[in-house]
Structures are given as structure tokens and as C-alpha cells.
Amino acid sequence: MDLTNARPGQSAAATTPRGLLVYLMLYGGMTVLAGVLAFKQVQLPPTDLAVEAGIFAFLLLVVISSTVAQLYGTALAKRIVWWGFLPLLIASLLMQLVLNLPASTEMVAGRADDLAAFERVHNTVWRVWAAGPAAYIVSLLLNVWIFDKLSGAREGSQLGLMVRGAIASALSQAVDSVIFITLAFYGLFPITNLLIGQVIAKVVLSIVLVPFLISGGVAFARWLDRSAER
Template sequence: MSEQANPEASAAAATPRGLFVYLMLYGGMTVLAGVLAFKQVQLPPTDLAVEAGIFAFLMLVVISSTIAQLYGQNIANRIVWWGFVPLLISALLMQLVLGLPASTEMVEFRPDDLAAFEQVHRSTWRVWLAGPAAYITSLLLNVWIFSKLRGSGEANTIGLMVRGAIASAISQAIDSVIFITLAFYGEFDITNLMIGQVLAKVALSFVLVPFLITGGVALARKLDASAA
């Protein structure tokens, strides 16, 4: 059967393998970032803290930058926008699960587990609302800065690392301000969390992100080559 007679096969063949793999990973990270964000992790030996969603969000930054580098800014922007789909579906499913009655076994023998589950997930509505606002602003900004710094030429590895670090540092600092303010302001003093989050994200942007992006680009190229 020819590709003209099988449009599904033709479309699948047109999608680079690296892009396909990163799309799946990206969707998972958008959901996981919101779930992890409920826990604040202390940064010893200081009193500064970060919300644990930083680790999944770091992967979103790396993936979006990698896609922008290899497949273009427009595709990266579209993926960022489509990231709302798994966010919305996961939020709706969470509300459905919370609304369904627990099993008799769980009510009778594991009431503490049930109470903990409901307490955590019923109180994360501000996190679920703050996440999309911070997400769309910071990741679109990350893709824009990363692409603008590239200019019209093909950057070398050092240029790729520098662009990735700068774009990540700026976009993640803004993400922290938006997310922490919307999610936690009024519930407790957010000063240490805000400072710790910004410092941690900026530090990781310069220490870790450059290597993750170069590794991500190399992996995508390897995946694309293996599918050729």
C-alpha cells in the first residue's frame, strides 16, 4: 500500500522520532509538575525552600528549548499551548476521583490514607489554578528568548549552552514569582520560599540546564537518525 493510500502511515513517518518521544515526555511533566508543587523542599543548611514542582518544570524548559533548537520556534510554541490539554484533563479527573465514594474496604481499614489523599488534593485548587498561569507565561518566554538569542546563524555547542542558561534563568525566575504568589500568598509567609525558589532555579539554569539541553539535542538527533 502506498503512502498516498495510507495517510496515517505517511503522517507518522513525517513526525521525527525525537519530537514524538519528547512530546510524550512533555505531557507527563506538565501533569507531574502540578502534583509535586504541593510539597516545599528545604535547602539545607538555610531556611530557604523550593516547591518540588521545580524538578518537573526544569524538564519542561529543557524539552521546549530542545524542540525550538531542532524543530523550530513555532512548533515549540504550539507544544507549550497543547500542554494545557493534559493539565486540564488531569484536573478534571482529579475532581471526578474526589467526588466518587471511596470503597468500603478503604473507609473501614485505611481511613488515614483516604483522609490524607483528600486533604492534599482538595487543598491544591490554588496550585492547579496558579500552575497554568505561570506555565504559559514562563515557557513561552523561555522559547522566545532562546530563539531570539540564536539569531540567524547556526549556534555551536557553547552558544547553545549559553542561550539555554539565560533563557531558563529569566523564564524560571518569572515562573516562580507568578506561581508562588498565586498558589500560596496569604496561606503562610512566602518570603523564604520565593527567594529560595528563584535562587535555586537561576542556579540550576546555569549549572544544569546547559548540559541537559545539549544532551537533549544530541538524544533527539540520535533518535531521528535511527528512524531514517
């Protein structure tokens, strides 16, 4: 789909499908939120395995990129992945700015514990912010590539869409886990349980949940596009 050939007097925004606009906004928000949530490790009962909580936002990035590839083309999906660096960069710069600005006298005097907690968390999360882009670009470009390569004669079928989404997500998320966990947490604490838990959780969610999310995401985008034409 060529979104650049607007008619004279028509803005680019007016020619962009409504579904694509909605997913672009969600995508930018999820890139930032994934890095913030990743600070917390969540246990997977009844085992000692764990996952970093950023996987929930990151799985939505997988769903959105696959949905965009399905409806609007692989080339556009790849461009969205690359442009996803922009909100990550801006968020990182703003975080450093806020950390280096002096706190108010009221907060220093009356809420020193809150200030210390804020600074401790966000000063420590720099490795997460550094590891995120490396894992992000490799895994999401891999997801789009696999999703596209699996397209074939049954590309238009619902089952084919769900199977492609599950395989692409499972493989790309396993790669993402190895890159991210190693870069973000190696040397800070033993990462074996977290790494194993992360891979298992992402693969399972990719098989059980992601296919239905992609199917629903495609249907929702089509509904948004049709509603904009009325």
C-alpha cells in the same frame, strides 16, 4: 520543519521525527507531574530557604521546549507549550471526579487514614492547579521567545546552544517563580523564604544544569531521528 506534508498513503505519525514523538510524550507527563509535586516544599540546607518540588519537572519542560525549538522550530515549540494545557486540564478534571466519587467500603473501614490523607492533599492542591497554568504559559512562552531571539551567528555551536539555554531558562524561571508562588501560596503561609529560595534555585539550576540537559537533549533527539531512518 514542516511535519504536515506527508506523502500519499503515509500517516502523519510516520513523518514525525522519532525524537519529537518521544519529547511530546515526556512533555505531557511533566506538565501534570509538576503540579502534583508542587504541593511539597523542599528545604535548601543549610538555610531556611525552600523550593516547591515541582521545579524539577518544570525544568524538564524548559529543556524539552528549548530542544524542540532548536531542532524543529520555534513555531512548533510554541504550539507544544499551548497544547500542554490539555493534559493539565484533563488531569484537573479527573482529580475532581475521583475526589467526588465515593470511596470503597474497604477503604473507609480499614484505611481511613490513607483516604483522609489523599483527600486532604488533593483538595488543598487546587490553588496549585490554578496557579500552574498562569505561570506555565507565561514562563515557557518567554523561554522559547528568549531562546529564539538569542540565536545568531553562533547558533549552531555547542557553546552558543548552552549559553542561550542558560539565559532563557534563568530569566523565564525567575518570572515563573514570582507568578506561581504568589498565586499558589500567598495568604496560606509566609512566602518570602519560599519565593527567594525558588528564584535562587531556578536561576542556579538554569545556569549549572539546564545547558547540559539541553545539549544532551538535542544530541539524544538527533540520535533517535537517525535511528528511525535506518
